[in-house]
Amino acid sequence: xxxxxxxxxxxxxxxxxxxxxxxxxxxxxxxxxxxxxxxxxxxxxxxxxxxxxxxxxxxxxxxxxxxxxxxxxxxxxxxxxxxxxxxxxxxxxxxxxxxxxxxxxxxxxxxxxxxxxxxxxxxxxxxxxxxxxxxxxxxxxxxxxxxxxxxxxxxxxxxxxxxxxxxxxxxxxxxxxxxxxxxxxxxxxxxxxxxxxxxxxxxxxxxxxxxxxxxxxxxxxxxxxxxxxxxxxxxxxxxxxxxxxxxxxxxxxxxxxxxxxxxxxxxx
Ligand SMILES: NC(=O)c1ccc[n+]([C@@H]2O[C@H](COP(=O)([O-])OP(=O)(O)OC[C@H]3O[C@@H](n4cnc5c(N)ncnc54)[C@H](O)[C@@H]3O)[C@@H](O)[C@H]2O)c1
Numbered sequence: 713x714x715x716x717x718x719x720x721x722x723x724x725x726x727x728x729x730x731x732x733x734x735x736x737x738x739x740x741x742x743x744x745x746x747x748x749x750x751x752x753x754x755x756x757x758x759x760x761x762x763x764x765x766x767x768x769x770x771x772x773x774x775x776x777x778x779x780x781x782x783x784x785x786x787x788x789x790x791x792x793x794x795x796x797x798x799x800x801x802x803x804x805x806x807x808x809x810x811x812x813x814x815x816x817x818x819x820x821x822x823x824x825x826x827x828x829x830x831x832x833x834x835x836x837x838x839x840x841x842x843x844x845x846x847x848x849x850x851x852x853x854x855x856x857x858x859x860x861x862x863x864x865x866x867x868x869x870x871x872x873x874x875x876x877x878x879x880x881x882x883x884x885x886x887x888x889x890x891x892x893x894x895x896x897x898x899x900x901x902x903x904x905x906x907x908x909x910x911x912x913x914x915x916x917x918x919x920x921x922x923x924x925x926x927x928x929x930x931x932x933x934x935x936x937x938x939x940x941x942x943x944x945x946x947x948x949x950x951x952x953x954x955x956x957x958x959x960x961x962x963x964x965x966x967x968x969x970x971x972x973x974x975x976x977x978x979x980x
Pocket of ligand 1 (some may be wrong): 731732733736737738755756757758778779780781806807808809812829856857858859900901902903904905906907908909957966
């Protein structure tokens with residue numbers, strides 16, 4: 713487990729925007745950057761509530777309402793950040809939704825909503841926040857993709873397609889924005905314990921058994937925590953990763969690296 717709170721001050725003075733930062737992976741990213749000394753603007757539909765639960769409070773956290781499916785909302789968010797902070801150093805496109813539906817049941821509206829949050833949102837956020845990165849030192853965009861942009865679970869046509877799109881958008885932005893000094897990378901998390909998939913596990917009669925079974929899919933022997941993703945996002949946004957752009961970094965405990973083998977032939 714990643715227990716490093718990142719309290720090293722390396723993001724001091726940085727203005728960091730995290731979409732979907734009210735809970736889950738986004739909240740861990742917010743807390744990580746704040747612990748590193750950054751000023752973090754959470755852009756989320758919902759109020760994150762208590763912004764200072766820890767004693768560290770090294771950096772600063774604030775919430776500005778944002779709906780990434782709505783271009784006007786994004787425009788107003790960008791104007792607010794520009795007025796209050798004067799610029800942006802790091803944009804983390806994390807807000808996401810997961811639709812679990814059979815092809816026959818998925819409507820155009822279902823498909824469009826997933827795309828609007830997961831893929832059009834990052835595009836529009838980049839469109840309106842990149843101008844705020846002009847003149848900043850080592851600006852960076854980090855998109856949250858998924859291992860479902862690399863493989864797919866059943867009933868996830870829109871989700872998997874949106875995440876593959878996020879990976880493509882990441883490469884395209886890296887190429888387009890590189891000459892302006894802006895790097896763009898993606899993190900592809902594996903199974904991370906958040907509300908997004910907790911319901912899926914909770915519906916099984918024996919939750920502990922379900923979590924233990926999930927752990928066996930991972931060479932490291934456990935599912936992921938939001939802090940595991942936050943640590944990689946922090947690295948990609950830092951000048952330490954200054955020659956890294958256009959990459960999709962998988963954070964999945966080795967799950968995608970393990971080739972399947974029939975139980976009858978397995979030594980495990
Ligand atoms: N949890 C996992 O196992 C996992 C795995 C791979 C990728 N991801 C990705 O990580 C990201 C975060 O997922 P999570 O598990 O923390 O999910 P979550 O459901 O716990 O949190 C998602 C956040 O996004 C916000 N949000 C949703 N729609 C929004 C909108 N239109 N505008 C602004 N904010 C909006 C929600 O209010 C919420 O705070 C998502 O992009 C998700 O696809 C998660």
